[in-house]
Ligand SMILES: *[C@@H]1O[C@H](CO)[C@@H](O)[C@H](O)[C@H]1NC(C)=O
Ligand SMILES: *[C@@H]1O[C@H](CO)[C@@H](O)[C@H](O)[C@H]1NC(C)=O
């Protein structure tokens with residue numbers, strides 16, 4: 001079973017033009033399918049798999065049913081991959097998923113040799129016996145890197161060293177996201193400095209990873225981090241130095257956390273308010289019992305009053321002597337209202353003044369000519385007390 005039988009060549013599409021015949025040859029490795037521009041390969045039947053078996057180049061490659069080594073004998077010669085024919089409407093992406101029910105992904109620091117061609121890589125539902133040091137370094141720089149589902153049995157602190165996750169401006173969707181969702185880690189935590197190599201990440205997503213505590217150095221190098229998302233983990237507080245050094249952070253999500261509400265542990269409420277950040281998830285107290293299920297901000301406002309927290313920081317605001325809290329927008333509107341009121345008063349004053357003057361002029365004129373248009377009105381008013389509803393002229397009813 002040499003590589004000649006391992007790769008199956010198809011003459012798939014024959015296009016007949018008016019002036020000739022164009023033949024588009026597709027070469028699809030055995031164990032793979034080619035659908036809508038995506039190669040889908042079954043690890044059990046496609047390996048060893050190398051880029052020369054594909055035509056066109058596998059710009060979007062899915063390898064599924066993985067259960068074994070990601071090593072150079074299974075994936076040889078990937079440094080020869082030719083990306084000149086890539087379609088700029090798509091990112092070069094590699095999707096790896098393991099055999100259902102506990103497929104293994106065995107990694108070494110030599111895994112993915114030559115595979116620095118991808119922009120986005122994700123790994124789904126794999127049991128990873130060991131994340132050795134530099135496990136993903138052969139990917140080089142990625143626009144997106146995600147691990148979803150599965151578990152990691154053993155992890156080295158420098159497992160992510162050599163991998164750079166950074167927003168790629170040439171990507172179809174530049175993200176710079178490092179995402180770990182639904183993955184079980186040993187001891188429910190990350191090793192110290194696990195993320196310290198990730199200096200260029202823009203979005204860090206760690207959901208349902210069972211994190212029982214957040215190490216204080218967790219984000220210390222992510223100077224460009226804009227979005228931090230830590231939903232549904234087991235920690236109950238954030239270390240109060242967590243955001244030191246973070247100058248770009250604007251969005252914090254940590255829904256589904258059993259927040260332990262104390263003034264000290266809710267330090268981040270004031271931090272978010274004073275740094276123009278926003279929170280886009282439900283942040284509810286779990287303890288103390290009297291605040292169970294209530295917003296952490298309610299606890300903070302009621303119990304930790306260091307003055308007012310203006311509008312949860314969603315709008316820039318000023319605290320007026322702890323009596324009330326006005327956003328700049330409110331101040332602007334109130335100022336307009338006051339100016340408007342003053343304007344109206346001035347107009348009213350002018351009108352009264354004019355009216356009085358006219359009245360004075362009318363009295364001085366001695367019932368004679370006066371100002372036309374004013375005099376008849378006086379006559380009408382003067383006539384009113386006489387007969388309530390004056391009878392229309394010409395109807396002599398009642399007399
Ligand atoms: C590579 O992985 C395969 C499949 O798990 C395994 O049989 C083989 O021994 C590994 N080769 C090396 C050099 O580790
Ligand atoms: C890469 O592919 C392009 C067309 O897709 C081809 O013209 C070129 O010769 C290839 N380069 C190499 C080194 O194979």
Ligand SMILES: *[C@@H]1O[C@H](CO)[C@@H](O)[C@H](O)[C@H]1NC(C)=O
Pocket residue numbers: 166199200201223224
């Ligand atoms: C942070 O972003 C700036 C501006 O995009 C960039 O110049 C810098 O290299 C980034 N820092 C890191 C560590 O990636």
